[in-house]
Amino acid sequence: QSVLTQPPSASGTPGQRVTISCSGSSSNIGTKTVNWYQQLPGTAPKLVIYSNNMRPSGVPDRFSASKSGTSASLAISGLRSEDEAEYYCAAWDDSLSGMVFGGGTKLTVL
Amino acid sequence: EVRLVESGGGLVQPGGSLRLSCGVSGFFFSDYYIDWVRRAPGKGLEWVARSRHKAKGYSTAYAASVKGRFSVSRDDSRNSVNLQMNSLKTEDSAMYYCARTDRTMHKDFDFWGQGTLVTVS
Numbered sequence: 664q665s666v667l668t669q670p671p672s673a674s675g676t677p678g679q680r681v682t683i684s685c686s687g688s689s690s691n692i693g694t695k696t697v698n699w700y701q702q703l704p705g706t707a708p709k710l711v712i713y714s715n716n717m718r719p720s721g722v723p724d725r726f727s728a729s730k731s732g733t734s735a736s737l738a739i740s741g742l743r744s745e746d747e748a749e750y751y752c753a754a755w756d757d758s759l760s761g762m763v764f765g766g767g768t769k770l771t772v773l
Numbered sequence: 774e775v776r777l778v779e780s781g782g783g784l785v786q787p788g789g790s791l792r793l794s795c796g797v798s799g800f801f802f803s804d805y806y807i808d809w810v811r812r813a814p815g816k817g818l819e820w821v822a823r824s825r826h827k828a829k830g831y832s833t834a835y836a837a838s839v840k841g842r843f844s845v846s847r848d849d850s851r852n853s854v855n856l857q858m859n860s861l862k863t864e865d866s867a868m869y870y871c872a873r874t875d876r877t878m879h880k881d882f883d884f885w886g887q888g889t890l891v892t893v894s
Contacts, residue, residue: 709885
């Protein structure tokens with residue numbers, strides 16, 4: 664059972680907009696910044712969003728994110744086949760004194 | 774170019790030990806934390822440990838699942854971080870990644886290595 668809660672799956676067709684939620688608590692998302700990672704099969708994870716809503720260099724602006732209270736969400740617009748991957752949210756947890764991840768959401772592009 | 778390269782994975786029996794290493798290049802090592810993150814077969818990502826830099830007293834942090842069994846250390850002169858894993862359990866079997874963290878920018882795990890596979894059996 665992960666500390667941060669994500670839906671196990673999400674899907675969309677090319678060109679659509681999909682969102683992935685991430686629910687936490689006051690000891691993590693409520694007071695700390697949220698990062699999002701993309702992991703393609705057989706590869707290392709890649710940072711796609713940091714500090715709640717910032718995109719690293721090279722990440723397309725189709726990726727956006729927001730945070731409100733103890734929840735966060737990742738949105739991908741103009742969905743493309745190469746976006747098919749697993750997505751994870753993460754944040755520091757003050758109660759656990761460690762980083763915590765969501766369980767991951769497998770995004771399928773239909 | 775930022776690079777992180779893990780080594781030291783392999784097959785080990787339950788109760789055994791293994792030492793993973795993470796060598797880095799392409800950035801000023803002393804300015805960054807280095808974390809270890811793992812992914813077990815069929816499971817999601819799990820944070821394992823953190824090595825902070827000199828400005829934070831080289832302090833460390835561990836996930837509850839490995840505390841007391843794993844130990845992380847860094848060598849600024851060699852631009853490397855080691856993860857000593859003792860009393861290994863079958864549930865420690867996973868791909869282990871090292872990743873860079875830039876806390877000044879709130880960028881946790883902004884660059885990752887390719888991973889090294891640990892099998893406890």
